[in-house]
Amino acid sequence: xxxxxxxxxxxxxxxxxxxxxxxxxxxxxxxxxxxxxxxxxxxxxxxxxxxxxxxxxxxxxxxxxxxxxxxxxxxxxxxxxxxxxxxxxxxxxxxxxxxxxxxxxxxxxxxxxxxxxxxxxxxxxxxxxxxxxxxxxxxxxxxxxxxxxxxxxxxxxxxxxxxxxxxxxxxxxxxxxxxxxxxxxxxxxxxxxxxxxxxxxxxxxxxxxxxxxxxxxxxxxxxxxxxxxxxxxxxxxxxxxxxxxxxxxxxxxxxxxxxxxxxxxxxxxxxxxxxxxxxxxxxxxxxxxxxxxxxxxxxxxxxxxxxxxxxxxxxxxxxxxxxxxxxxxxxxxxxxxxxxxxxxxxxxxxxxxxxxxxxxxxxxxxxxxxxxxxxxxxxxxxxxxxxxxxxxxxxxxxxxxxxxxxxxxxxxxxxxxxxxxxxxxxxxxxxxxxxxxxxxxxxxxxxxxxxxxxxxxxxxxxxxxxxxxxxxxxxxxxxxxxxxxxxxxxxxxxxxxxxxxxxxxxxxxxxxxxxxxxxxxxxxx
Amino acid sequence: xxxxxxxxxxxxxxxxxxxxxxxxxxxxxxxxxxxxxxxxxxxxxxxxxxxxxxxxxxxxxxxxxxxxxxxxxxxxxxxxxxxxxxxxxxxxxxxxxxxxxxxxxxxxxxxxxxxxxxxxxxxxxxxxxxxxxxxxxxxxxxxxxxxxxxxxxxxxxxxxxxxxxxxxxxxxxxxxxxxxxxxxxxxxxxxxxxxxxxxxxxxxxxxxxxxxxxxxxxxxxxxxxxxxxxxxxxxxxxxxxxxxxxxxxxxxxxxxxxxxxxxxxxxxxxxxxxxxxxxxxxxxxxxxxxxxxxxxxxxxxxxxxxxxxxxxxxxxxxxxxxxxxxxxxxxxxxxxxxxxxxxxxxxxxxxxxxxxxxxxxxxxxxxxxxxxxxxxxxxxxxxxxxxxxxxxxxxxxxx
Numbered sequence: 001x002x003x004x005x006x007x008x009x010x011x012x013x014x015x016x017x018x019x020x021x022x023x024x025x026x027x028x029x030x031x032x033x034x035x036x037x038x039x040x041x042x043x044x045x046x047x048x049x050x051x052x053x054x055x056x057x058x059x060x061x062x063x064x065x066x067x068x069x070x071x072x073x074x075x076x077x078x079x080x081x082x083x084x085x086x087x088x089x090x091x092x093x094x095x096x097x098x099x100x101x102x103x104x105x106x107x108x109x110x111x112x113x114x115x116x117x118x119x120x121x122x123x124x125x126x127x128x129x130x131x132x133x134x135x136x137x138x139x140x141x142x143x144x145x146x147x148x149x150x151x152x153x154x155x156x157x158x159x160x161x162x163x164x165x166x167x168x169x170x171x172x173x174x175x176x177x178x179x180x181x182x183x184x185x186x187x188x189x190x191x192x193x194x195x196x197x198x199x200x201x202x203x204x205x206x207x208x209x210x211x212x213x214x215x216x217x218x219x220x221x222x223x224x225x226x227x228x229x230x231x232x233x234x235x236x237x238x239x240x241x242x243x244x245x246x247x248x249x250x251x252x253x254x255x256x257x258x259x260x261x262x263x264x265x266x267x268x269x270x271x272x273x274x275x276x277x278x279x280x281x282x283x284x285x286x287x288x289x290x291x292x293x294x295x296x297x298x299x300x301x302x303x304x305x306x307x308x309x310x311x312x313x314x315x316x317x318x319x320x321x322x323x324x325x326x327x328x329x330x331x332x333x334x335x336x337x338x339x340x341x342x343x344x345x346x347x348x349x350x351x352x353x354x355x356x357x358x359x360x361x362x363x364x365x366x367x368x369x370x371x372x373x374x375x376x377x378x379x380x381x382x383x384x385x386x387x388x389x390x391x392x393x394x395x396x397x398x399x400x401x402x403x404x405x406x407x408x409x410x411x412x413x414x415x416x417x418x419x420x421x422x423x424x425x426x427x428x429x430x431x432x433x434x435x436x437x438x439x440x441x442x443x444x445x446x447x448x449x450x451x452x453x454x455x456x457x458x459x460x461x462x463x464x465x466x467x468x469x470x471x472x473x474x475x476x477x478x479x480x481x482x483x484x485x486x487x488x489x490x491x492x493x494x495x496x497x498x499x500x501x502x503x504x505x506x507x508x509x510x511x512x513x514x515x516x517x518x519x520x521x522x523x524x525x
Numbered sequence: 526x527x528x529x530x531x532x533x534x535x536x537x538x539x540x541x542x543x544x545x546x547x548x549x550x551x552x553x554x555x556x557x558x559x560x561x562x563x564x565x566x567x568x569x570x571x572x573x574x575x576x577x578x579x580x581x582x583x584x585x586x587x588x589x590x591x592x593x594x595x596x597x598x599x600x601x602x603x604x605x606x607x608x609x610x611x612x613x614x615x616x617x618x619x620x621x622x623x624x625x626x627x628x629x630x631x632x633x634x635x636x637x638x639x640x641x642x643x644x645x646x647x648x649x650x651x652x653x654x655x656x657x658x659x660x661x662x663x664x665x666x667x668x669x670x671x672x673x674x675x676x677x678x679x680x681x682x683x684x685x686x687x688x689x690x691x692x693x694x695x696x697x698x699x700x701x702x703x704x705x706x707x708x709x710x711x712x713x714x715x716x717x718x719x720x721x722x723x724x725x726x727x728x729x730x731x732x733x734x735x736x737x738x739x740x741x742x743x744x745x746x747x748x749x750x751x752x753x754x755x756x757x758x759x760x761x762x763x764x765x766x767x768x769x770x771x772x773x774x775x776x777x778x779x780x781x782x783x784x785x786x787x788x789x790x791x792x793x794x795x796x797x798x799x800x801x802x803x804x805x806x807x808x809x810x811x812x813x814x815x816x817x818x819x820x821x822x823x824x825x826x827x828x829x830x831x832x833x834x835x836x837x838x839x840x841x842x843x844x845x846x847x848x849x850x851x852x853x854x855x856x857x858x859x860x861x862x863x864x865x866x867x868x869x870x871x872x873x874x875x876x877x878x879x880x881x882x883x884x885x886x887x888x889x890x891x892x893x894x895x896x897x898x899x900x901x902x903x904x905x906x907x908x909x910x911x912x913x914x915x916x917x918x919x920x921x922x923x924x
Contacts, residue, residue, distance in 0.1 A: 155620035158587050161607040162614040163634030164685060169608075173633070177624040 001435045002359030009352040009364060016403050017371060020382025021238075027385060028231035043232035049216075053236060056212040059126065060194040063133035067190050070134060071141025072183055074283050076175070077276050078142060079149035081268045089280065093139040096287055098514045099507065100464025101136075101199030102481040106488070106503040107290030108132050108204055110297040115496060117293045124207040132200045135286055137190040141183070142283070148182035149175070185251040192244050196237065196375040199466040199481070203488060213237045214467065218377050221384065222471055231385075234378050241373045291507065298504035302493065311497035327502060329476075330483035334506075337479060338462040341401035345458040346451065348402065349409030357417040365414075372407045376467035379403060383472060391472055397479070400468040405458035412457060416450030417443075453517060460513045463506065480506045538563045538721055539689060543593035544583055546576075553579040555745035556593070561689075561723065566715050567750075568724040568736035572768065576745040577725045578617075581693050584723060586610050597688060608637070613682035614691040617698065619674045621666040627653070627677055628662035634685035652680040655714070672703045679711075683718070690715075690722040696731060708734050729769055733757075741765055748893040762893045763794035772851040773797040774890075782847035784821065785889045794890045799852040802882035804841075820884035825850070826877055843880060850880075 030036045043049050078090065096104065108131065109115075112122040122128040156178065160170040198214040211219065213233050220230035268276050301308030312327075355361040371379075379400055383391055390396055420443060428438040444451075466481040473482050480502055487499035539561040546554040553576040561567050569577040582588040584595065586607035595603045602610055613634075621630050628649050635645045653659050656676040661669075666677060675695060682690060695711070696704045712735045715722055726732050732739045733753040741749045741756060749761040760766035763774045775783060777793050785795045804825070825841040828849060836855040843850055 153618060153620060155616045155618055156622060158585075158607070159614065159616055159620040159622075159681075160633065161587070162585055162610075162612060162691075163681070164608045164637030165633075166606070166608045169637065173636075174622060174624075178622075180624070 002355050002361075005351040006355030006359050006361045006364060009348055009355055010361075012348050013352075013364075013367060013370075016383075016399055017374065017379070020379065020386045021374065023386045024231050024234050024378070024382050027228060028235040039228050040232045040235060043229050044236070049229070049233065052211060052213055052216050052233075055209070056195060056214075056237075057240075059129060059133075059210075059212070060191050060197075062126075063130050063137070063194040064187050064191045066130055067134050067137045067141055068183060068187050070279075070283060070286075071138050071186070072145060072179070073275075073279050074138075074142040075145035075149060075179070075183075076171075077268075077272075077279055078146040081266060081272065081276060083268060083276065089284065090143070092284065092287060093142055094514065095139075095291070095511075096136050097139050098460055098464075098510055098517075099291070100481055100510060101466050102203065102464070102484050103294070103503050103507045103510065104132055104136060104290065105200050105203030106484060106499060107294040108135070108200075109488070110293035110500060111290045113204075115297075115493075117296060124205050124210065126205075126210070128204045129197075129201060129210060131286075132204055133190075133194045133197065135290065136200070137193055138283060138286065140189055140193075141186040144186040144189070145179055145182045149179055152178055181251050181254040185248055188244050188248040188251065192241055192248070192373075195241065195244070198375070198377060199485075203485065214375055214377050217381060218467070218471060221377075221381050227385070230381060234381060237375065238373070238378065241375070245373050294500060294503055294507065298497075298500040302497070311501040314494060314498060314501075327483075327505070330478055330480045330502065331505065333477055334463055334480040337398050337401060337477075338459045340398040341405060341462040342455050342458040344398060344402035345405040345409045346455055349406055349413055349454060349458075350451075352406070352410050353413040353417050356414060371403055376400070376404055376465060377471060380468035380471035392474070394477060396472040397469055397477060398462075400472060401462040401465050402458075404465060404468065405461040408457040408461065409454040412454040413447065413450055416447055420446055456513050456517045460510055460517070463509060463513070538565075538598055539584070539723075540596040541580075541584070541593070542596065544580065544590045544595065545592040546579055546583055546588055547591050552745050554583060554590070557745075557747055559740060559747060559750065561721050564719045564721055565738065566722040566724060566736045568726055568732035568739045569742055570726060570729055570732040570739050571742035573727055575742045577727075577742045578693055580742070581614075581691050581723060581725045584689070585612055585614050585691055611685075611688045612691060613685065613687035613689070615675075615678045615682045615693065615695045617694040619678040619698075621674055621677055621681070623667055625666070626662065627658065627664045627666060627669070630666060630677055631662075631680045631684050633681060638685050648684060649680075652684050655683075656680045657710075671699050672707060675699065675707060679714075683720075688721075690720050692722060692724045694726055695724075697726070697728070704731075711735060741768070743768075743893070746893075758798075759888065760796065760890060762890050763796070764893070766794075766796050766890060771796055771798070773799055773848075775848055777889075780846070780848050782845065783887070784846060785887050793892060796888045796890055797848075797850055798882075798886045798888070799850055801886040802850075802852060802880055804839075804852065804854070805879040805881065819881035821880070821882040821886065823880050824877060825880040841878070841880065852880075 028040055030039070078086070099107075108128055109123070110117060112118050112120050112128060112131075114121045114123055116122075122131075152175075156174055157170050160174045165173060195212070196214050197212050198218065201210055201212055201215050202218075213236065217230045217233050217237070220226045220233070296306070298311060299307040299309070301310040352364055356365045380396075383396060383400060387396075390399075424442055424446075425438055428442045429435075433441055463479075464481060465479075466485070469479050469482050470485065473479070478486065484499050484502045484506065487495045487502065541557050541559040544554055544557045545552065555576070557580060559567070569580060571577045579588060583590050586602070586605060590603065593603070594601055597610070597612075622633065625633065628646075631649045631652055632645050635648060640648065649662060650659070653662060656679055658673060658676050658680070661673070666674060669677065675698075678695070696707055699707065708731055715735065724732070724735055729739075737752065738750060739753055739756055740747045741761075743764060749756060749765055756765070757769055760769055760771065763776070766774045773796065775795050775797070777783060777785070777795055780795075783795050802821075803819075823843055823845045825843050827839055828842050829840040831838050833853065836853060839852045839854075841850045841852055842848075
């Protein structure tokens with residue numbers, strides 16, 4: 001039975017991930033009559049595309065450095081000091097991670113866009129791109145490194161102090177070297193996220209000189225129809241991301257450290273309190289400011305009155321002339337797609353986890369990370385090339401979303417499935433339950449909590465997904481993020497207000513899903 | 526003007542003066558007073574949770590006491606941070622730095638002490654030689670066996686030549702065989718180095734093997750300090766006696782027949798040292814050869830006898846004292862047969878024995894908080910004459 005599950009999961013991954021990637025590969029390496037690699041070489045020697053590659057790498061590196069510079073001290077403080085409101089703060093740090101890119105983008109628009117509350121227009125500047133990237137990834141670094149440091153035995157630092165090292169010497173000679181692999185792993189992850197940045201750039205810095213490879217691929221595909229060049233860029237991006245991913249997996253293997261019970265948490269001294277306060281104010285401000293600005297502007301009426309529901313009202317009454325739907329339609333689309341893709345992702349994710357845990361399909365375990373390395377735009381581009389007919393139907397978006405959510409589902413279900421004691425299944429078998437009955441009466445009930453977490457993950461991912469949706473969308477199937485981006489692209493205060501209101505709805509929905517996630521414990525991520 | 530440093534000149538080398546540490550409402554270390562002399566190894570022995578590790582951490586400076594003082598060679602180090610105490614510590618988990626190799630670990634404290642490169646290398650090599658790990662300096666610490674890690678931890682603590690060595694259950698993470706081997710090595714090493722050391726353990730065999738004196742700790746307090754023989758022979762309380770492995774400890778209140786002098790009003794407990802007692806066949810002719818000169822000669826009945834290795838563990842009922850006594854002995858020490866399968870059929874003839882013991886076998890335990898004093902043994906009722914008298918009465922019934 002595990003092999004049937006493995007077979008189905010493999011077929012699905014092959015059909016909807018490997019084949020589209022293969023088609024892009026073929027297109028990039030040998031389009032039309034040209035000899036192998038000629039088109040790729042032409043693209044790679046084109047100074048414009050070289051410039052795009054350079055910019056994408058440069059902004060990702062810069063964003064990573066800034067993120068680590070803010071995230072590492074925060075991680076150290078979180079892991080080592082005990083203070084009031086720490087739990088709430090740690091929870092707040094997860095907000096950016098689950099916020100859809102569109103919400104983050106609109107948030108920074110509301111903060112520092114042309115109509116922003118700060119009154120400084122940073123739109124189309126490197127600064128706002130970097131800010132948004134730090135906002136997005138800061139919590140990845142802080143949480144990853146902090147949770148690693150919390151597991152590091154406090155005796156290591158105590159040992160250093162009995163050997164004559166004071167606080168700063170211990171930090172320099174023990175704590176930081178220990179945190180290095182975790183910090184590098186978090187940095188590589190941040191680099192990958194920033195390297196494939198799409199929504200943030202499209203919304204905050206749409207000018208041509210800020211286009212990342214992902215944005216360029218989208219433009220080439222959706223606007224310029226230069227599919228060969230797009231395929232070549234996909235290859236370049238995929239190779240670089242895969243290289244970074246392999247660095248990441250290698251670093252993960254080095255994260256084993258001596259773990260000891262007991263907590264290293266101390267009360268901060270007066271000097272540390274100042275440091276702690278300053279750092280948390282900066283981090284908390286960075287996270288909360290755009291979201292607060294978004295809410296404030298969404299609830300501000302046209303006359304500047306606050307609070308007002310006027311923008312929401314205009315959403316409801318507006319008859320959409322240009323084909324893109326209003327609030328209810330977009331909401332209904334988003335919820336429908338999210339439900340479908342969640343069910344699909346759960347099914348495939350479960351089959352996959354079952355095959356790995358029960359059937360020993362080790363290869364699948366590695367393969368589950370592949371969609372993570374594949375960007376949403378790449379995936380959608382592959383679908384356009386491979387399944388031109390499917391894409392015109394309703395099913396394109398839920399399929400893409402399910403595939404993008406699948407790694408998270410698989411990574412959540414796999415450890416849960418592995419931790420089920422074998423004796424319980426053996427007991428069920430001795431009591432007369434065959435494998436299917438045992439699955440239904442024993443395994444699934446025991447996995448309920450993990451399934452719920454996975455479902456919440458998949459739902460949130462689908463609700464917020466932007467890149468693939470934008471490329472695959474037909475007007476009548478527009479999701480909330482696509483509808484928001486559409487409003488933003490139109491002139492006038494009314495459209496801007498509607499984008500804000502839609503973003504506020506999306507943000508609150510995501511927050512709701514996140515609350516369920518928080519209640520249900522954590523997965524591997 | 527500061528008085529000149531007189532390191533090692535004072536008789537008192539480490540003095541714990543009323544150290545107290547609370548965690549919330551729990552008093553983990555309660556008014557501990559203890560003095561370590563020069564070159565002395567003292568073991569802190571106690572059950573888990575008694576506060577012995579916390580006490581060690583107070584001495585290391587890893588915790589701050591709520592009350593009391595700590596004097597090292599006469600200087601007050603109560604508030605000195607650990608890095609300026611000149612104290613080496615071997616952690617229970619070893620706490621080796623995983624990002625450094627063996628030499629990096631051993632040399633860690635030397636770097637902090639500003640020892641220059643050449644000299645440092647030399648000292649590291651010297652220490653690795655000392656702990657039997659010569660040539661393993663470039664090994665990764667997670668590639669070492671448990672015993673090797675333990676040696677690295679010891680070498681690292683010793684490298685800066687600390688004034689005091691602290692060891693927190695250093696052998697508890699090793700398997701039994703390795704623990705036995707390392708125990709011997711460690712004892713020898715501590716002797717060779719002549720370093721004063723403070724050794725925390727819950728294993729009394731370890732404490733007795735390694736320490737000059739043992740401090741017995743219970744619920745945050747030190748209840749008894751002394752050389753191992755003193756602790757074993759004159760435990761301060763019933764708890765101490767049981768913790769150290771004595772099996773024959775009796776609350777006086779429950780056993781009015783015990784041959785010990787009671788202190789008016791005091792509860793107290795009495796200890797019977799079965800290791801000083803001998804067993805003889807009851808049928809032995811009435812001649813005075815068996816156990817003559819013994820303070821106690823009394824009848825005993827085997828309730829249960831179980832094989833234990835090459836010897837026996839027998840539970841004996843002693844009617845005169847009104848208690849059961851556990852006795853252990855080897856076959857060759859047995860002059861009377863023990864019924865191998867107990868309990869004895871109550872209807873049949875009970876297996877009767879003569880139990881003899883010197884006066885010192887019974888001790889009244891003074892209780893914690895007081896100094897143990899000489900045993901108050903009442904011998905009148907259990908004098909050889911008295912026992913013999915009763916024995917004669919019995920023998921008339923048994924032709």
